[in-house]
Amino acid sequence: MKKGFSKLFLVVLSICLLVGLNGCGNSDLKAEDKVQTRVIVDAAGNQVEVPMEVKKIGVVPIPWASVIYCIDNSSARLSAMNPSAMQAYKGHFLESMDPEYGNISTACIGSDLSINMEETAKNGVEVMIIWDYQEAEAAQLKEVGIAPIMIKNETIDELQTSMKIIGELLGKEERAQQFIDSYTKTYEYMKAKQEAVKTADKPRVLYLRDAQLKIQGNDNFMREALELAGADNVASQVKSNATMEEILAWDPEIIFLSNFDEFEPEDLYKNTIPGQDWSSISAVKNKKVYKTPLGIYRWDAPGVETPLMMKWMAQIIQPDIFNDEDVETELTAYYKDYFNYKLSAKDMALILSEDANKQSQ
Template sequence: MGIVLRNKIQLVIIGLCIAFITLFVVGCGNSESKEEKVQTTKVVTDLVGNEVIMPKDVNKIAIVPIPWATIVYAVDGSGDKIAAMHPSAKKAYEDSILKTMAPNMENANATFVDNNFNVNYEELAKLKPDVVVIWDYQPEVAKKLKELGIPSVQIKYGTLEDIQKGMILVGNIINKPKEAEALVNYHIQSADYFKGKQEALKAQPKKKVLYLRDEKLNVAAKDSVNTLMIESAGGINVAKDISGQWKPTTMEQILAWNPDVIVISNFSKLMPEDLYNNKITGQDWSQVKALQTKQVYKAPMGIYRWDAPAVETPLMMRWLGKVLQPEVFNDYSMSQELKSFYHNYLKYDLSEEEVNDILKSNVNPVIPTL
């Protein structure tokens, strides 16, 4: 009986050991599975406060908002992750130096969204993006994308602060927070520089500026970032009392404003010569002071249109400073500012010819201190 009892006890002990080992292995397997799951995803908070689960390593981004393709490019230092962009962004790409800097962006899809920001979900799904960037006013798009299993982040846009927050968001999405922070610091330093110039600007006469979007006479109004840029550079936006971003006006109103300077946006093909030569039917620009003094400018265009809040906004402000108050903004060379920014932040060395192309030197009046 003693031997039988001992054998039974040994069998029980062996069984318990096997059970323990099995539980241990299964437990480790579950632990490793959980650990693996944590390592392959991450949570990013977008600009409206949504906590979005997305792949840890984002390699394909579809971008609905127009300027955001260049923000992704600037933070990443490449266009490799841009799978799709808005058709207006693609048009800007085709007309800009970015086509030289990032030729692979030519392959980015530009038909998954239309000019009114309506998304073609079937086409988007075929692209298999890791994440989609959409506007803050598109929660229904976010809902639909979630149903399709596609993460999306919503962004706010319209102010310089929105751009800074947007760059930080992009840095978090593509795991490049330091690069994003460097760009944000550049923007903050630029804002501080212009704040430091405001006292000197008080003693200077202010030029009246008309910021013209197109031949339909849409102009930058009170709530546009263009008003902030003009005022920071020592000018007065003639449309500052009209609420909104871009608003239509009339030729009669422009004659009443009689601006000293006109800046033409890159959102249209309109050029200074079109105004000088009165090429637009029903419009006579000959009596406007800016035409009489040859002060009509085409806004510069770098990796994106300088009219809109974007990566190069500090450069636009410096250019406006040279145009509107060259005596105050006499402590830098615009050419050198451009070259330094592109070298330090975009890792690209501009030639003098490329600088002139960006600044539209072939169609703009000569700025002596540029």
């Protein structure tokens, strides 16, 4: 019995091994075919499961396609973006630095931050970057198998945290930290000047987002930047739009024009905007209206170039205090260090809106 049992055991064992080699081998193959994942904690504190290697990313927040581009140092993984962000690309500096960026789809995302879930899924997007308040969109994205990553950027701290999350998502933690360190260095530089700023005369500054008098300088981020630069931000408490009557009463001495609109200093100097009269405004009479720079993205939105923006703005507002660093020199070094790109004179002119600002002093 023992001998017969041993033979039977060996036969059964051989069959099991054969079945295991075939059946289990197939099972292992299927396991390998499955996408391996990892967990990232987003800016809202959500634990989000994402592919180990993310290949296709969609971006709802307008400035953040540029942030991903800069941290990844490539547009290869950007698959869908806000059409408003693409408007800052066409005909501007980045178009010459990266022609492929213009091929990113804008069909899945609306200018109103809406998401076409069906088109996004067809596009193959694996991860969608969204604002922290877009909870309904996050739930819908999960339903179609797309990982939602929430970000914030109302303050410098929130921006830096969100950059760190993007670095983790891309597997580019060290490069993300370099951009974060750039913020820290600039912030410390600005803070070190605050004793002089406190005692200086603060010019009245108006920051406009568009020709309809929507205010750009009233959000937390830009409000702090203007304060650090030594400005009397006349419209800091305006919730949305100012009126021409209010602007006349404020009589700003410096006006910044956002790149979210096509208006330029000449429109104010020549008084060509219908229904508005700028002729008596000090900034207009003294030719101190400035179009904001636009490089990788619009400088007046939180992004990787904001440290450059803070210094550019400070040198206009308080030139006697912020006079120890040259923006053009820093800009040249910035693109060389971060993108291994040598700026030409044409590039510099495009970024700094030199043509638009040629009449400004």
